[in-house]
Amino acid sequence: MKPLYQLTIKEASDLLEEKKISSLDLVESVFKRIDQVDEKVKAYLLLNRDGAIKSAKLSDERISRGKRIGRLDGIPISVKDLLCTKGIETTAASNILKGFIPSYNATVVEKLERAGAIIVGKTNLDAFAHGSSTENSDFQVTKNPWDLNRIPGGSSGGSAAAVAADMCLASIGTDTGGSIRQPASLCSVVGFKPSYGRVSRYGVIAMASSLDVVGPLAKTAEDASIMMDAISGPDDLDPTTIKENENFTNLKPISLKGLKFALPREFFAKGIDEDVKSVIMKAVDDIKGSGGEIVEISLPSVKYALSVYYIIQPAEVSSNLQRYDGVRYGHSAYRDRNDLKLEELYTNSRGQGFGKEAKRRIMLGTYVLSAGYYDAYYKKALKIRTLVKNDFDKAFDKSAGGADFVITPVSPTPAFKVGEKSNDPIQMYLSDIYTVPINPAGVPAISLPAGFVERVTSKLPVGMQVIGSFKDDKRLLEASIALQDLLKIDEKPNL
Amino acid sequence: MNSDLKTTIGLEIHIQLKTNRKMFCFCSNKGEDESPNTFVCPICLAMPGTLPVPNIDAIEKIIKLGLSLNCQIPEKSKFDRKHYFYPDLPKGYQISQYDMPFCKGGYLEVDGKKIRLNRIHLEEDAGKLIHDGERSIVDLNRAGTPLAEMVSEPDIDSPSQAKHFMQSIQKLVRALDVSLANMEQGHMRCDANISVTNGTKRSPIVEIKNLNSFRFVEKALTIEQSRLQDEFDSYSGKEGKVTRGFDSKSGVTYQLRSKEEAKDYRYFPEPDIPPFDLTDKSFIDIERLKNEIPMLPEQKMAVLAEVVGDDLAKAILKIDHKDATLGILGDGSIDKKGKLMFGKLIVNNKEVLNLSREQMVDLAKVLGEKVFPSNILRNIISEAVKSGDLISSINIADDKSSLTEAVDSVIKNNPEAVKKYLAGKKETIGFLIGQVMRELQGKADPGEVKSSLENKIGG
Numbered sequence: 001m002k003p004l005y006q007l008t009i010k011e012a013s014d015l016l017e018e019k020k021i022s023s024l025d026l027v028e029s030v031f032k033r034i035d036q037v038d039e040k041v042k043a044y045l046l047l048n049r050d051g052a053i054k055s056a057k058l059s060d061e062r063i064s065r066g067k068r069i070g071r072l073d074g075i076p077i078s079v080k081d082l083l084c085t086k087g088i089e090t091t092a093a094s095n096i097l098k099g100f101i102p103s104y105n106a107t108v109v110e111k112l113e114r115a116g117a118i119i120v121g122k123t124n125l126d127a128f129a130h131g132s133s134t135e136n137s138d139f140q141v142t143k144n145p146w147d148l149n150r151i152p153g154g155s156s157g158g159s160a161a162a163v164a165a166d167m168c169l170a171s172i173g174t175d176t177g178g179s180i181r182q183p184a185s186l187c188s189v190v191g192f193k194p195s196y197g198r199v200s201r202y203g204v205i206a207m208a209s210s211l212d213v214v215g216p217l218a219k220t221a222e223d224a225s226i227m228m229d230a231i232s233g234p235d236d237l238d239p240t241t242i243k244e245n246e247n248f249t250n251l252k253p254i255s256l257k258g259l260k261f262a263l264p265r266e267f268f269a270k271g272i273d274e275d276v277k278s279v280i281m282k283a284v285d286d287i288k289g290s291g292g293e294i295v296e297i298s299l300p301s302v303k304y305a306l307s308v309y310y311i312i313q314p315a316e317v318s319s320n321l322q323r324y325d326g327v328r329y330g331h332s333a334y335r336d337r338n339d340l341k342l343e344e345l346y347t348n349s350r351g352q353g354f355g356k357e358a359k360r361r362i363m364l365g366t367y368v369l370s371a372g373y374y375d376a377y378y379k380k381a382l383k384i385r386t387l388v389k390n391d392f393d394k395a396f397d398k399s400a401g402g403a404d405f406v407i408t409p410v411s412p413t414p415a416f417k418v419g420e421k422s423n424d425p426i427q428m429y430l431s432d433i434y435t436v437p438i439n440p441a442g443v444p445a446i447s448l449p450a451g452f453v454e455r456v457t458s459k460l461p462v463g464m465q466v467i468g469s470f471k472d473d474k475r476l477l478e479a480s481i482a483l484q485d486l487l488k489i490d491e492k493p494n495l
Numbered sequence: 496m497n498s499d500l501k502t503t504i505g506l507e508i509h510i511q512l513k514t515n516r517k518m519f520c521f522c523s524n525k526g527e528d529e530s531p532n533t534f535v536c537p538i539c540l541a542m543p544g545t546l547p548v549p550n551i552d553a554i555e556k557i558i559k560l561g562l563s564l565n566c567q568i569p570e571k572s573k574f575d576r577k578h579y580f581y582p583d584l585p586k587g588y589q590i591s592q593y594d595m596p597f598c599k600g601g602y603l604e605v606d607g608k609k610i611r612l613n614r615i616h617l618e619e620d621a622g623k624l625i626h627d628g629e630r631s632i633v634d635l636n637r638a639g640t641p642l643a644e645m646v647s648e649p650d651i652d653s654p655s656q657a658k659h660f661m662q663s664i665q666k667l668v669r670a671l672d673v674s675l676a677n678m679e680q681g682h683m684r685c686d687a688n689i690s691v692t693n694g695t696k697r698s699p700i701v702e703i704k705n706l707n708s709f710r711f712v713e714k715a716l717t718i719e720q721s722r723l724q725d726e727f728d729s730y731s732g733k734e735g736k737v738t739r740g741f742d743s744k745s746g747v748t749y750q751l752r753s754k755e756e757a758k759d760y761r762y763f764p765e766p767d768i769p770p771f772d773l774t775d776k777s778f779i780d781i782e783r784l785k786n787e788i789p790m791l792p793e794q795k796m797a798v799l800a801e802v803v804g805d806d807l808a809k810a811i812l813k814i815d816h817k818d819a820t821l822g823i824l825g826d827g828s829i830d831k832k833g834k835l836m837f838g839k840l841i842v843n844n845k846e847v848l849n850l851s852r853e854q855m856v857d858l859a860k861v862l863g864e865k866v867f868p869s870n871i872l873r874n875i876i877s878e879a880v881k882s883g884d885l886i887s888s889i890n891i892a893d894d895k896s897s898l899t900e901a902v903d904s905v906i907k908n909n910p911e912a913v914k915k916y917l918a919g920k921k922e923t924i925g926f927l928i929g930q931v932m933r934e935l936q937g938k939a940d941p942g943e944v945k946s947s948l949e950n951k952i953g954g
């Protein structure tokens with residue numbers, strides 16, 4: 001048998017159910033793996049060793065009494081350090097929140113704990129989820145397990161690296177413009193961004209409220225659906241959640257035969273790495289080979305989506321970061337100097353606590369919302385956002401011969417080298433060009449491992465993005481399970 | 496001095512809504528007198544990741560207020576964020592409404608004049624900053640209290656009218672039970688804008704902030720009015736707007752800031768709260784809210800005055816807090832005289848209010864047909880309140896008054912017998928009793944008849 005830390009949720013769950021392994025075995029195996037490799041990968045900001053061991057024992061007790069809660073009971077997972085965990089330090093990887101211990105759980109964390117999942121630690125991210133490489137973390141740079149000189153993607157880079165390196169069975173990330181899908185793609189794991197509102201945002205430190213989505217990173221699409229089963233659903237604490245519940249229990253693959261997959265021209269034009277493109281086209285051929293119908297479409301408004309995103313996102317960021325003022329919690333300049341005037345308390349606390357990228361976005365966002373510019377930027381961006389939504393509605397309109405799913409690359413290139421783009425924000429922003437348009441539209445999308453490209457020193461993973469229509473999360477996951485069976489990418493990085 | 500200048504006043508009134516929970520979290524809304532920061536939670540402290548959950552009760556209350564002020568309730572509404580840094584504002588923005596308030600337009604009649612409203616919107620109150628020498632301390636118990644902001648058009652033409660406007664609004668919100676509206680406790684606060692004009696030139700518009708009593712509203716506006724009149728000739732007419740504070744202790748206004756420091760609040764739609772569809776009955780039922788609106792003080796006054804006249808109507812409203820009279824006077828089964836007599840009675844005898852509604856109706860009907868001496872009426876009512884049986888107390892009183900009548904007529908018609916009795920022939924009383932008993936067809940107690948005769952004849 002393979003080491004326990006290599007198991008999928010499904011496999012581990014079956015073994016727990018059959019009492020062939022214990023949750024404690026599983027959790028200890030995962031911590032052993034973390035001890036072996038995280039020094040190199042640096043995926044975790046914090047380990048919840050004692051809490052996890054305690055929970056594992058409780059889980060084993062339940063199992064022995066025949067009272068196992070569900071398929072996540074006893075399963076070790078990790079959570080991006082953007083989600084509040086009661087009694088456990090939550091930092092958003094930013095100095096301004098260093099030492100902050102929430103008195104409450106994010107709804108997602110609450111649901112996972114109630115499902116019996118065991119949180120082994122909090123994973124690294126770009127501070128406040130601002131970034132695509134995890135290099136913007138104020139504490140450490142996470143490395144790609146496939147090539148330790150390269151970035152794992154971001155902002156959920158810690159989660160993707162932890163799953164890829166078998167340092168947890170699955171993880172929770174957040175996705176505002178690709179932050180689940182892009183690192184999943186670069187690390188060869190499954191990353192699912194649900195429909196906007198499918199999963200509660202309560203207790204998830206906000207980046208851009210109208211775009212933020214919480215979702216799983218996992219080893220398989222089936223595992224992702226098991227995670228969705230636990231975390232999704234309406235929440236009284238988040239008025240933007242979708243009111244209807246969706247059942248993700250025991251999803252099975254659906255037949256690809258007769259399904260219509262659309263390739264939008266705009267996503268395969270210039271700017272894409274040729275090797276990446278051929279990995280995707282090979283996958284598309286496989287889909288065709290198994291009876292899927294492939295059509296080409298145009299999403300004409302998508303070319304504006306990046307601009308729309310870089311207006312709406314910093315606008316909301318600038319607003320959401322206003323609360324970090326050094327008055328109630330987090331970093332406060334007052335601690336060193338209590339003779340500060342109010343104005344100085346604000347400028348010093350924020351000046352010291354926020355990193356470069358947060359400051360950049362605060363300035364951009366403040367600018368686009370300020371009097372005289374609001375109409376030219378923000379208001380116009382909202383209008384174009386509607387056009388982007390309409391494009392996707394049209395693409396999925398079955399009555400007009402629309403597609404079941406849209407297929408695109410996730411990232412125009414494989415993982416780049418640490419430091420390669422960190423001084424060029426525009427280049428960094430462009431690495432999200434295929435994932436960003438999905439968030440303003442609110443539709444669900446998944447990154448599935450599709451293959452590898454060869455580079456001089458290593459082979460690097462490439463993910464394929466499959467997009468579904470709004471609220472069609474369940475069918476997208478069912479199709480993804482089938483696609484994963486078809487593509488059969490199950491190599492592991494050599495650490 | 497330019498006394499022919501016309502004064503223009505507009506008011507912005509903040510009204511704390513009386514709800515169980517705060518506007519966007521689940522904290523009790525009753526923390527105003529409690530120790531600082533004990534009525535707070537992660538949401539109203541703006542802890543990372545927390546989200547606002549709008550209080551539907553507050554939305555219903557502001558819409559009720561709007562409906563009773565003739566506002567238009569739009570089909571769609573939304574919240575917006577208004578940004579500024581201040582320690583009493585935990586999120587660094589206030590959730591307020593920018594361009595789609597819950598209530599648009601509307602008006603209120605004050606001193607016979609229609610004062611138009613611009614809007615009423617819903618927002619959250621900030622916390623309190625307590626200044627303590629060099630330090631300032633923050634109390635967030637109040638942070639997140641639902642706050643209705645009512646903005647009038649500049650239709651008010653005198654400081655006293657401004658005061659009356661405020662007083663009417665206070666009465667209204669209390670009648671609607673949407674706010675406690677105690678000005679001293681800050682449930683209701685007011686910013687006033689005032690300017691004067693000669694028709695071609697306008698003085699600067701002065702905004703006076705945070706007026707927290709009716710008296711201060713009138714006083715501060717009066718001070719500013721005379722200042723603007725006195726200085727009118729020195730104005731260019733292009734001064735724009737200035738903000739002043741009012742020091743209630745010394746009774747003077749002082750410069751706060753001029754327009755150069757005007758803030759940019761960077762309003763944008765609140766992304767954490769989806770827009771509201773006010774035509775969606777499953778969310779909010781405007782028709783139901785309309786039906787729930789009680790009769791307002793002016794309407795009550797009008798209804799009462801029509802039956803009993805202005806003075807009596809005012810007196811009734813003062814004592815009849817449960818509007819019992821209103822119900823009786825609106826009852827079609829009672830004639831006009833009965834209603835009037837009932838109205839008069841209630842002012843002189845509050846005990847009537849202790850009768851049940853049915854008893855009041857019966858009483859009003861009887862009063863339409865019959866006149867009772869006031870002492871007898873008093874007895875009827877206190878008996879009825881005790882026994883719960885109005886009709887029999889009226890009958891007993893009836894009997895008593897007919898006994899008196901019979902005694903009187905027997906005495907009058909039998910002067911000989913009375914004379915004999917007075918001369919010492921006490922047995923004559925038997926004859927007189929017999930006469931009374933005959934007149935009352937035996938329906939009286941001979942002992943009572945006897946003592947009544949003895950009392951009347953004396954001797």
Ligand SMILES: [Zn+2]
Nearest residue numbers: 520522536539
């Ligand atoms: Zn609260």
